[in-house]
Amino acid sequence: MRQSDPQEVTVPKSYPHSVRRQISHCLRAGDAVADIASETGISPATLFRWKDQALIDAGVRGGVPSVESDELASARSRIAALEAELALTRDACALFDEQSVMPPKGRSRSSKD
Structure with missing residues (x-):
């Protein structure tokens, strides 16, 4: 098992807007987060955030x-x-x-x- 270095900084991975938009569309269409996570390698937490933001952008939920x-x-x-x-x-x-x-x-x- 690898020990983490206290000086090591983890930078979140960045995805192109086109990828995010396409995946958000699939999530809003009803695809399961677990399925998309296993297909793309994107963490489920990230996908849930994207789904929440897609719902806000669509006016289904409140938010910015x-x-x-x-x-x-x-x-x-x-x-x-x-x-x-x-x-x-x-x-x-x-x-x-x-x-x-x-x-x-x-x-x-x-x-x-």
């Missing part, structure tokens, strides 16, 4: 439709990018504020030649 959650995820990603850009801008401004402009040696800024 996929379109709205996709828009929300996109907005959150954009906000994170803008906040990172703002932080860089603030750091650059702070750096320039700390630097003082020194006149060239031997000349004062107020004298004109």
